[in-house]
Amino acid sequence: MHHFTKAVNLLHYITCFLQDPTAVRYTFHDDTYLIPRTPSELRLFAFSKESGKNAAKYIINEFPRYFERDIAEPHIPCLMPENLKPQIEGVSEAALKEHIQLRKVRASVDIYDQLLQAGNPVSLKTTNSLLDLLCFYGDQEPVRDYLPEKEMSEESESRENNNAERIFNLMPERNAHSYCTMIRGMVKHGAYQKAFVMYTDLLNERHRADVDTFNALILAVARIRETFFDKWEVIKDLLNCMARQNVQPSVLTFNNILKSLKYCGGLGRSVSSKVLNEMKAINIGKRIPNLLLISNVTSKIATSKDVIAVLFQGCFSPPTLQCVNLKDLKLAYRVHRVLEMGGSWKFLPVDQQYVYW
Incomplete structure (x- = not known):
């Protein structure tokens, strides 16, 4: 009791x-x-x-x-305050791992160079982790989230002979992870031509790329080809490579295809609807609401045409918007219902958020 x-x-x-x-x-x-x-x-x-x-x-x-x-x-x-001070002293692979974990870019590169100069080999796994760090932050120290961010473009420029490329060339052994990391880093920082050269090297070494690497290459197609037809042909070649290697496409794969098709003029308008239908055919269409939550969805929706126009307003340019003719009313209302659930209203612009409060 x-x-x-x-x-x-x-x-x-x-x-x-x-x-x-x-x-x-x-x-x-x-x-x-x-x-x-x-x-x-x-x-x-x-x-x-x-x-x-x-x-x-x-x-x-x-x-x-x-x-x-x-x-x-x-x-x-x-x-409690973040513990950003390394605990392992000296030059060793364990110290290198700790610096990589703490995102100390320059210190990690210095320790790696000292290990090689002393004749101490670094394991492939640790070297790949260092490449991940360098390719993600573009060979620069990361900015902490409490510091003001500098105004910069979406993609920072890639420097010639940077540490990531230098370390990659020094590696005695490379696996698929090494190549994929370099490709994604090159695309992220604007070295599109180098990314496709690296992809060719990956194929020559008989390695297989993962879905994230293909997604990055598809997004880079619009920056390296001039004609609409050439862009679409490269995208199709990448998709065929994915099929041959049994790489399952993701929502981001089709999202990047549609982004690249925005730069293909009339060809993009004729292909976009087929791409969206293909998403539904391979059972990715059910996850489209997760992709489109960033759209400017409002609370007043009446017809199928209005629904689709509002949903794609934030994702496509006006010319591409005209080619979207799915008329899928159920899908549109599903997206809107997800928007009304929980904290999904945070995806709306600030001037529209008060409608859901």
């Missing part, structure tokens, strides 16, 4: 902390004069909130010595 009373009391305590469904969103202060109502106020509030979070992260992570006291029971790691 005593244990039953404890359980009842615990349930009563829990009800005290449940969210009131009639209350204002927890992100706002419970003050009618402070609740943002217009799009400009919502945007200002969101920026102010993130600015405060970044300022707090900066203070905690840049001056961790002032936050060493831990009074939380049990220990809450996310409330």
